[in-house]
Amino acid sequence: MLGNPTTPTAFHVSTRGEYGMRLMVDLARHWGQGSISLHAVAQREDLPEAYLEQLVASLRKAGLVSGKRGAGGGYTLARDPAQITAGDVVRALEGPIEPQICTAEGDPVVNCIREQNCGTRAVWVKLQSTIAAALDGMTMAELAKSTSRERAHV
Amino acid sequence: MLGNPTTPTAFHVSTRGEYGMRLMVDLARHWGQGSISLHAVAQREDLPEAYLEQLVASLRKAGLVSGKRGAGGGYTLARDPAQITAGDVVRALEGPIEPQICTAEGDPVVNCIREQNCGTRAVWVKLQSTIAAALDGMTMAELAKSTSRERAHV
DNA sequence: ACAATTCCGAGTGAAGTGCTCGGAAATCCC
DNA sequence: GGGATTTCCGAGCACTTCACTCGGAATTGT
Numbered sequence: 001m002l003g004n005p006t007t008p009t010a011f012h013v014s015t016r017g018e019y020g021m022r023l024m025v026d027l028a029r030h031w032g033q034g035s036i037s038l039h040a041v042a043q044r045e046d047l048p049e050a051y052l053e054q055l056v057a058s059l060r061k062a063g064l065v066s067g068k069r070g071a072g073g074g075y076t077l078a079r080d081p082a083q084i085t086a087g088d089v090v091r092a093l094e095g096p097i098e099p100q101i102c103t104a105e106g107d108p109v110v111n112c113i114r115e116q117n118c119g120t121r122a123v124w125v126k127l128q129s130t131i132a133a134a135l136d137g138m139t140m141a142e143l144a145k146s147t148s149r150e151r152a153h154v
Numbered sequence: 155m156l157g158n159p160t161t162p163t164a165f166h167v168s169t170r171g172e173y174g175m176r177l178m179v180d181l182a183r184h185w186g187q188g189s190i191s192l193h194a195v196a197q198r199e200d201l202p203e204a205y206l207e208q209l210v211a212s213l214r215k216a217g218l219v220s221g222k223r224g225a226g227g228g229y230t231l232a233r234d235p236a237q238i239t240a241g242d243v244v245r246a247l248e249g250p251i252e253p254q255i256c257t258a259e260g261d262p263v264v265n266c267i268r269e270q271n272c273g274t275r276a277v278w279v280k281l282q283s284t285i286a287a288a289l290d291g292m293t294m295a296e297l298a299k300s301t302s303r304e305r306a307h308v
Numbered sequence: 309a310c311a312a313t314t315c316c317g318a319g320t321g322a323a324g325t326g327c328t329c330g331g332a333a334a335t336c337c338c
Numbered sequence: 339g340g341g342a343t344t345t346c347c348g349a350g351c352a353c354t355t356c357a358c359t360c361g362g363a364a365t366t367g368t
Contacts (some may be wrong), residue, residue, distance in 0.1 A: 008355085010248035011165055011285055013278070015326065018254060021274040029273075037344065051327055057346075070335020071343040086277050094164035100172060119183075119297050120175040123240050123289070124167070130288040131165055134280055143273050162324080169357060191313065205358055211315075224366020225312040315364070325354070333346070338339100 013094065019047050020055045020093040021086065027065065028081035028144035035074030055093060062092035081144060087135035097132050100124040167248065173201050174209045174247040175240065181219065182235035182298035189228030209247060216246035235298060241289035251286050254278040 022045045030036050038056065042049035056075060059065045066078045077084060091097065102121055176199045184190050192210065196203035210229060213219045218238060219229045231238060245251065254275075 008249040009252045010167070010171070010244050011251055011253055011281075013164070013253045014324090017164070018274070021277060025273045035344095039344080048327065050329080053345080053347095054327085060346095067345055068335085069333075069343090069345045071341095072336060073334085073344050075345085090164050095162040097165055098163045099165055099167045118176075119179045119300065120172070122297060122300060123175060123292060126288055126292065127165075127285065130284055131281065134284040135277070138277060138280070143276060146273065146276060168355090189313095193313080202358065204360080207314080207316095208358085214315095221314055222366085223312090223314045223364075225310095226367055227313050227365080229314085310368090311366105312368105313364100313366080316362085318360085320359080321357095323354105323356075325352100327351085327353105329348105329350080331347085334344085336343080337341090 013090070015051075016055055016058075016093040017090050019045075019052065020059065021089055022047065023052060023056065024059070024064070024077070024084070024089050024140055025143045027075060027077050028084075028140035031077055031081050031144070035068045035072065035076055037074035040074070058092050059089070062088070064088055064092055077140065081141035082139050084140045085136045086138040086140075086143070087132060089140075090135055097128060097135070098124075099127045099131075167244070169205075170209055170212075170247040171244050173199075173206065174213065175243055176201065177206060177209065178213070178218070178231070178238070178243050178294055179297045181229060181231050182238075182294035185231055185235050185298070189222045189226065189230055191228040194228070212246050213243070216242070218242055218246055231294065235295035236293050238294045239290045240292040240294075240297070241286060243294075244289055251282060251289070253281045253285075 023041055026041050026045055027036055038049055038052050041047070042052055056065060056067070060067055060075075064078055064084060065075045067073070067075050087097070100121075102118070102124065177195055180195050180199055181190055192203055192206050195201070196206055210219060210221070214221055214229075218232055220232045221227070221229050241251070
């Protein structure tokens with residue numbers, strides 16, 4: 001694992017987001033097939049199982065997956081793959097989408113305290129809405145589908 | 155300083171990007187007025203001067219500002235404010251815009267090694283182009299202008 | 309000469325990243 | 339009921355990044 005760059009990059013999503021997204025798409029691909037164990041996911045996606053455990057906890061608390069204990073147990077998407085967006089996943093794993101504190105999602109007037117008319121604020125506001133729109137426009141269903149389609153003709 | 159959130163947030167831009175953007179907009183606002191010292195910028199924007207020194211070095215190496223030493227010296231935008239985008243500034247300070255390594259700017263085929271048809275890749279590619287487009291669509295001239303306009307009727 | 313200023317490199321405490329480990333609790337199969 | 343399987347939970351740990359500061363050299367205007 002650990003495919004992270006040593007050189008700094010802007011807007012880089014951490015392994016939480018990356019692995020978590022892979023996990024969710026994997027679950028979406030197996031939607032309707034009962035509980036899927038993390039062990040299986042870890043093997044298919046070649047990801048550290050113990051670490052996935054940690055990530056899936058966040059996803060469960062966010063109400064995106066539900067777990068079932070014991071032998072034969074595992075995880076399932078909590079609702080239809082078409083009703084879960086990439087934005088949901090990212091927010092569950094990496095927190096709310098806000099380039100700056102003054103652009104907090106939902107809170108329109110958590111503005112910079114000292115400077116009312118900060119010139120740069122326009123940048124971060126635009127960025128926040130753009131990113132959110134992009135991520136909220138993609139569902140697990142779409143991602144799972146495109147993957148298996150590409151896989152079909154390998 | 156240090157207005158950063160204690161709770162983790164996705165796509166958060168660091169103080170390098172934030173302070174650097176403020177610095178650039180400030181220089182844009184004083185475009186045509188000769189060299190501006192960091193001391194002056196630091197006071198106006200209420201930012202740590204020694205830290206700005208570090209940031210401006212990156213901006214200079216990226217060819218966005220040029221410095222003049224000695225008494226009466228300071229910094230100037232290296233070209234017209236309308237020819238410098240927010241994307242230029244962010245890239246200079248925080249590195250290339252790439253949510254994942256497999257979505258490196260310019261390099262279209264630095265793909266994931268082990269899995270050719272990664273389902274999640276679509277997410278990061280979309281994200282990269284969306285972010286880049288948003289940032290590259292805003293110039294220092296626009297930001298400097300909108301700020302002073304808002305300031306006018308305070 | 310002297311003050312102002314950019315340039316440069318090193319250092320530092322706190323936080324975040326990317327994991328591992330040990331163990332408790334639930335559930336199924338025999 | 340015993341044992342295997344699996345989710346749940348919290349702690350810990352090496353490494354890197356963040357957000358700075360500090361000291362000093364080089365350059366330039368007065």
